[in-house]
Amino acid sequence: MDIKVIDQLVEAARRPIELAFGQRVNEFIGRTLDQNLTHYKSQSPMLRQVVIQELGSVLRQLQPDERAFFATAFDSVLRDVIKAAGWKIQMRAQAPDAIERWDENRRMDVVVWMDQLAQQPGDSYLKPLLSKLSREDQLRIAERTLRAIVHSVIQDDARVRSPMFVFHKERVCLEKKLVFDYLHDQIGLYVYQFLDRQAGAFLNEPCLKVRLYARKQLQGLQIMEADDLSKDIMAEVREDFLRKLNTTKTGKDSFFLDSLLSTYLLGFVNRGRLVWHAIKNQLAGDVSPDEIPILAVHDNDEQLKEVLVSCKQQLKPDCKEVIDSRYNNDYLRPLPASEIAADLDKGVKVVEGLIRRCLETLRTYVADECRRQHLIFSPR
Known part of the structure; x- marks a missing residue:
């Protein structure tokens, strides 16, 4: 494949309108793509669409030093993209236990x-x-x-x-x-x-999310001892989860975690109505567990985005510039320090140090603000 074609496909993939990329694919490699699809075992009508979607993702994130290899090995790469798209479609219809x-x-x-x-x-x-x-x-x-x-x-x-x-x-x-x-x-x-x-340290961060989630729920109910009660709920969830692990077989039928661990543990809180159990003696009248509102976990994510944007504005100009250069670009993965250094006319080591310090400062700002707002925050 001519590297100039790869360059044009990359440019099209990085445009905000997906249709433009699909048109370029049909123009440059449509026949090659269709020939490869006829040899693939999946006959799903979605396959071509998913292949174009995933090919666009691959090209959009392609680094300049990868393009020559990509052009040389294009036929092989295209087959791999088709296999990846086929796997994605196949997995939609299969239960994990059946694989x-x-x-x-x-x-x-x-x-x-x-x-x-x-x-x-x-x-x-x-x-x-x-x-x-x-x-x-x-x-x-x-x-x-x-x-x-x-x-x-x-x-x-x-x-x-x-x-x-x-x-x-x-x-x-x-x-x-x-x-x-x-x-x-x-x-x-x-x-x-x-x-x-x-x-057992792998439980620390997910359990912290449980504690913050429970505390936010308790504070919403205007419970004075929200901090202490949320710690008790966290400890109960941790103990229940470890008990489950310690009593589960370790062979083929062992416990499988098919979600994020924090999501699974928050399920302990909600399914077990642990907030209601923690405060039922403080409630006036006969309040049922169903009358205690359950917070939507995803709401926290939207608030985190707002916090991140707000905290970034507090950074010094050079930090905002380097973070914007690293993340606010057409790549879906961070831009390498070497390219940022060239754009900013700075040394690579200088930029690497600046990125590290600025991200640490931003992480501190976000963590402090999340604690203030009682949001669930993972520094990962």
Whole structure:
């Protein structure tokens, strides 16, 4: 494939109107695409549309130094995009428990990001956990992560419409953020279930979200002891969850987490009506559990977006500039420091340090504001 064609497809993919990209695909590679589709086993009428969607995502995030390889290996890459789109369609119709063998490419997607996670600088509770994993353990965690993605994203009509694949290390793979959203929980849970019953730190962040959620609900009911009661609810949820894990088999029928752990634990709060149980003796009259309002978890996400935008405005001009350069661009992944340095006429090391300091400052501002508003915030 001529690299000039790749350049034009990238430009079209980055335009806000998706139709323009579809027209370019038909113009430049329509015949090639259709020929490849006839050889693919899936006959879903959605396949061509999903392929174009995912191809647009891959091209939109393509870095300048990847284009030459992409052009050279275009036929192979296109087949991989078709397989990825076919997998996405296939998974929509299958229950995770019915999947006997996970696609090897998708398993390796998760392993690739797991390896990158292990190499990231800085300390976290995950580093010692990752060091405990064999390659077989990694593959099992990959399958559990895929289960959660299939259940929570691919089979969700609203979320599945978003592209899920990128081009990374000369291969088409699941997008990093999508994998990371579920991978952290799966690593912690797997190590606790199968390798080390003392490694319970993976519960700290999800339990904090439970506490903040319960506190916000209690404060909405004007309960004076909201802080203490929310701690009690958090402790109860943690204890109940660990009891569930400790009494569940560790073989093929072991516990599978098919969602975010925080979402699962918040289900303990709502299904168990724990807020009602915590305050029922303080309520005037005979109030049933159904009369206690349940907060919508997703409302918190919209408020977090507002907090993030507001806190960014508090940064110094150089921080706002570098953060805007890194994230407010046509890429769906952060722009490399080397490109930002060239645009800002600064050294790469200077820009890397600036990004690190500015993000840390922004994270502090957001965390403080979330505490003030009693929002559920993950510093991850």
